[in-house]
Amino acid sequence: MTPYLHATDLACDRDGRLLFEHLQVQVATGDMLQVCGPNGCGKTSLLRVLAGLMQPADGQVVFASPALHAQRSERGGQLLWIGHATGIKDALSPEENLAWLCALHTPASREQIWTALAAIGLRGFEDVPCRMLSAGQQRRVALARLYLPGPPLWILDEPFTALDAQAVEQLEQHLVDHCERGGMVVLTTHHVLGQTPNRYRRLELDASAA
Amino acid sequence: MSVFVLLLKREARLLCRRPAELANPLVFFAIVVALFPLAVGPQMQLLQSLSPGLVWVAALLAVLLSLDGLFRSDLEDGSLEQWVLSEHPLPVLVLAKVLVHWAFSGLALVLVSPLLALMLGLPERCLPVLLASLLLGTPVLSLLGAVGAALTVGLKRGGLLLALLTLPLYIPVLILGTGALQASLQQLPTAGYLLWLGSLTALAVTLAPFAIAAGLKISVGE
Numbered sequence: 001m002t003p004y005l006h007a008t009d010l011a012c013d014r015d016g017r018l019l020f021e022h023l024q025v026q027v028a029t030g031d032m033l034q035v036c037g038p039n040g041c042g043k044t045s046l047l048r049v050l051a052g053l054m055q056p057a058d059g060q061v062v063f064a065s066p067a068l069h070a071q072r073s074e075r076g077g078q079l080l081w082i083g084h085a086t087g088i089k090d091a092l093s094p095e096e097n098l099a100w101l102c103a104l105h106t107p108a109s110r111e112q113i114w115t116a117l118a119a120i121g122l123r124g125f126e127d128v129p130c131r132m133l134s135a136g137q138q139r140r141v142a143l144a145r146l147y148l149p150g151p152p153l154w155i156l157d158e159p160f161t162a163l164d165a166q167a168v169e170q171l172e173q174h175l176v177d178h179c180e181r182g183g184m185v186v187l188t189t190h191h192v193l194g195q196t197p198n199r200y201r202r203l204e205l206d207a208s209a210a
Numbered sequence: 211m212s213v214f215v216l217l218l219k220r221e222a223r224l225l226c227r228r229p230a231e232l233a234n235p236l237v238f239f240a241i242v243v244a245l246f247p248l249a250v251g252p253q254m255q256l257l258q259s260l261s262p263g264l265v266w267v268a269a270l271l272a273v274l275l276s277l278d279g280l281f282r283s284d285l286e287d288g289s290l291e292q293w294v295l296s297e298h299p300l301p302v303l304v305l306a307k308v309l310v311h312w313a314f315s316g317l318a319l320v321l322v323s324p325l326l327a328l329m330l331g332l333p334e335r336c337l338p339v340l341l342a343s344l345l346l347g348t349p350v351l352s353l354l355g356a357v358g359a360a361l362t363v364g365l366k367r368g369g370l371l372l373a374l375l376t377l378p379l380y381i382p383v384l385i386l387g388t389g390a391l392q393a394s395l396q397q398l399p400t401a402g403y404l405l406w407l408g409s410l411t412a413l414a415v416t417l418a419p420f421a422i423a424a425g426l427k428i429s430v431g432e
Binding site: 051052053054055077079081083084085086087088089090091092096099100101103104105107129 | 212213216217220223224227228283286287288289291292293294295296297298430431
């Protein structure tokens with residue numbers, strides 16, 4: 001089976017400091033890949049390189065999706081990215097935020113958005129401006145995208161930040177379900193995952209190179 | 211196309227919820243123009259001959275002032291990352307964003323300008339030319355400025371650098387805009403100037419979005 005995402009011989013440096021090199025990453029249907037390592041070892045950089053937000057110093061990232069070959073060499077629309085900064089606007093309500101973020105990939109209906117917000121535990125906050133929400137609630141707004149139609153590959157940088165224990169458990173379950181349904185997840189987190197799908201792997205980035 | 215309309219609505223909504231930011235360039239424009247009669251003195255003849263340059267330089271600085279923060283909040287809250295990774299072409303998204311920004315800053319300047327021009331003693335017959343030249347010229351100012359804003363968005367204090375990068379690029383628009391007004395003051399034909407301004411606008415609308423998108427990709431990749 002051809003992997004959905006295939007990265008060969010990746011290297012990355014920040015300001016002349018080598019973070020990693022000769023790194024191979026493959027993500028195929030149903031995979032969950034957890035990138036681990038101490039602070040500053042290049043986890044976020046690796047995720048940004050995989051997502052195509054940053055150019056690697058060496059090597060390349062290839063997507064095997066047929067649509068991509070037909071369209072363009074860029075990674076647009078192939079993956080869903082939720083980084084440290086989530087793309088949520090303070091002045092807009094969760095519903096308005098999600099409607100726009102979904103429109104960037106697959107437009108979602110109002111009902112779908114309300115269902116997603118209810119699923120993530122934000123029922124009743126649909127039209128409150130996001131600046132009135134707590135950090136954890138804002139994180140939930142961003143994560144509500146995972147309950148809406150979108151690309152199969154999710155790249156999540158520290159998705160569990162600011163979530164309470166119950167929400168963490170729920171999100172873990174949702175990620176596992178997504179992988180069981182044939183989706184893919186690449187994530188970084190410092191906490192030990194309570195639930196993992198069958199095709200779960202860890203990628204250890206060591207700090208020795210750093 | 212629908213994403214273009216959606217983005218227009220979203221950006222307009224965002225701007226409407228922060229009305230102070232909208233008013234700033236407009237008030238700046240009005241105050242700068244109002245300062246000149248105070249500084250130069252109430253000499254009708256002198257003010258009238260200065261007015262084309264005055265209005266244009268003030269408009270140019272006001273647009274520049276409003277552009278500094280154009281992409282900053284989008285970079286900080288991660289919106290730009292989402293745009294870059296969207297399946298829609300970034301130049302289209304960027305064009306929508308700049309158009310909304312222009313409608314709320316440049317277009318507002320155009321609408322206030324007749325009032326300020328009368329204050330400077332510009333004859334009424336010149337007002338159509340003033341409106342037309344600003345209407346054609348301010349989109350170019352917004353689009354060219356957005357290229358600079360895209361390149362400097364990652365810098366903490368990019369304001370001055372933005373001005374240094376962008377102001378030289380504004381020179382052709384300034385020359386054509388003031389030229390049209392001067393010609394109209396002297397009752398000479400102005401169509402040539404306005405057509406040139408129009409072609410600059412067409413050029414900026416078609417080409418600048420690609421430059422802005424490229425600048426944003428660099429800034430996001432940093």
